[in-house]
Amino acid sequence: MSDYDLIIRNGIIVTSDNCFKGDIGIKEGKIIEITAQAPIKDKAEKEIDAVGYHILPGLIDTHVHLNEPGRTEWEGFSTGSKSLAAGGVTTFFDMPLNSNPPTINKVGFELKQEQAHMKSVTDYRLWGGLVPENVSNLEELHHCGVIGFKAFMSPSGIDEFHHSDDVTLFKGMNEIARLGSILAVHAESTVITDQLACQKQNEGKVSAKDFCESRPIISELEAVRRVLSYAEATGCKLHIVHASSSKVVKLVTEAKQRGIDVSVETCPHYLSLTVEDFTELGPIAKCAPPLRDTEEVEFLWAAFANGEIDVIGSDHSPAPPNMKQALNGNLFRAWGGISGAQSTLSVLLEEGYWKRNIPLQRIVQTVSTNPAKRFGLFPTKGSISVGSDADLAIIHLNQRFTLKKEDLFYRHPHSPYIGKVFRGKNVTTIVKGSIVFTDG
Numbered sequence: 456m457s458d459y460d461l462i463i464r465n466g467i468i469v470t471s472d473n474c475f476k477g478d479i480g481i482k483e484g485k486i487i488e489i490t491a492q493a494p495i496k497d498k499a500e501k502e503i504d505a506v507g508y509h510i511l512p513g514l515i516d517t518h519v520h521l522n523e524p525g526r527t528e529w530e531g532f533s534t535g536s537k538s539l540a541a542g543g544v545t546t547f548f549d550m551p552l553n554s555n556p557p558t559i560n561k562v563g564f565e566l567k568q569e570q571a572h573m574k575s576v577t578d579y580r581l582w583g584g585l586v587p588e589n590v591s592n593l594e595e596l597h598h599c600g601v602i603g604f605k606a607f608m609s610p611s612g613i614d615e616f617h618h619s620d621d622v623t624l625f626k627g628m629n630e631i632a633r634l635g636s637i638l639a640v641h642a643e644s645t646v647i648t649d650q651l652a653c654q655k656q657n658e659g660k661v662s663a664k665d666f667c668e669s670r671p672i673i674s675e676l677e678a679v680r681r682v683l684s685y686a687e688a689t690g691c692k693l694h695i696v697h698a699s700s701s702k703v704v705k706l707v708t709e710a711k712q713r714g715i716d717v718s719v720e721t722c723p724h725y726l727s728l729t730v731e732d733f734t735e736l737g738p739i740a741k742c743a744p745p746l747r748d749t750e751e752v753e754f755l756w757a758a759f760a761n762g763e764i765d766v767i768g769s770d771h772s773p774a775p776p777n778m779k780q781a782l783n784g785n786l787f788r789a790w791g792g793i794s795g796a797q798s799t800l801s802v803l804l805e806e807g808y809w810k811r812n813i814p815l816q817r818i819v820q821t822v823s824t825n826p827a828k829r830f831g832l833f834p835t836k837g838s839i840s841v842g843s844d845a846d847l848a849i850i851h852l853n854q855r856f857t858l859k860k861e862d863l864f865y866r867h868p869h870s871p872y873i874g875k876v877f878r879g880k881n882v883t884t885i886v887k888g889s890i891v892f893t894d895g
């Protein structure tokens with residue numbers, strides 16, 4: 456009997472602060488040995504020859520909407536998790552909406568947990584929601600084991616998940632601080648976006664550009680400033696999701712310097728697509744906050760390079776194709792949400808590593824180590840070290856490929872990235888020592 460279930464040999468092991476050639480020995484789902492100088496002497500049942508491949512800690516996608524139960528025709532744990540696995544993700548955090556019921560109390564949590572447990576091919580955690588109706592349910596959700604809470608400051612697009620008015624936000628944050636948990640916030644100002652959207656549509660201005668102009672950066676800045684003040688007043692840990700602009704990131708950096716416990720996420724689409732792409736691609740590239748211009752994309756990369764962006768989440772928010780259409784060319788009336796579950800690493804490698812010289816370690820920090828640290832999973836997750844879960848993504852850094860519709864594992868295989876050429880492909884994904892994806 457071998458001491459190992461699996462040995463991965465001669466790969467280039469990339470962690471948040473290191474890069475070296477070595478072997479990884481795995482037993483019962485855990486990493487039990489890492490050697491850099493000499494090979495592991497023992498043999499295992501199963502061995503992977505990783506010469507020429509890079510081995511990353513599996514990605515932790517902090518932001519996906521898999522919509523089960525209740526909107527399984529949009530997505531589901533089976534298709535969604537397979538697609539994440541194909542992209543090198545080994546753990547995802549599912550948002551409390553657009554499932555129905557949403558995860559806003561114990562009953563909703565348990566219904567979702569049951570489905571996720573049965574169907575997910577990767578590890579996962581569930582977000583709980585904060586809505587005006589459920590401040591008194593936050594404690595039971597916390598005891599269910601939610602990874603944190605999520606609130607919207609502007610309408611979510613889903614009837615059963617109301618956005619939080621300021622009083623709800625403040626009360627909820629007091630409670631979340633008491634529980635020692637964390638609040639993730641979709642921060643756009645309802646006042647600003649509602650007024651501008653009304654104005655635009657009344658004037659018949661309904662193009663992609665008009666939609667983007669109806670949700671300007673200032674509306675994110677206003678909401679972020681407000682919720683930062685509440686974090687300061689309540690002591691609640693805060694996480695700003697899907698910042699579309701480096702100006703939002705700067706606000707967070709300044710708040711950190713003042714001692715506020717806050718982190719910030721952005722998404723691959725804000726680092727790779729622009730208003731012009733949205734105009735060309737149509738509703739497939741519609742999201743909120745919306746895509747920005749080329750200059751903003753570059754500023755966001757500068758913030759990424761600096762280490763000011765804590766976390767990358769895909770914000771995979773899928774919908775059936777008929778909802779990703781603009782009736783009469785009205786872009787205000789298509790579903791807002793980009794399907795990107797499978798493309799996070801591809802975008803970061805192509806646009807970051809290859810085009811902008813971003814070190815692999817920085818990428819590993821934002822997709823794996825920082826999320827694990829921020830949400831209390833480190834070092835079990837987010838690291839390649841003895842004792843940590845054997846959650847790994849084996850990638851072929853030089854492999855060039857064109858993304859095709861047939862490559863996508865999620866339910867409705869549309870994506871703004873179809874037809875794009877990427878360098879760097881995830882070829883094998885391992886979750887707790889089991890291979891859950893191999894290319895081909």
Ligand SMILES: NC(=O)NC(NC(N)=O)C(=O)[O-]
Binds near residue numbers: 520641770
């Ligand atoms: N209900 C949603 O899934 N909304 C999502 N939609 C986007 N981002 O366009 C989100 O994260 O806000």
Ligand SMILES: [Zn+2]
Binds near residue numbers: 696
């Ligand atoms: Zn959002």
Ligand SMILES: [Zn+2]
Binds near residue numbers: 518520550770772
């Ligand atoms: Zn989202």
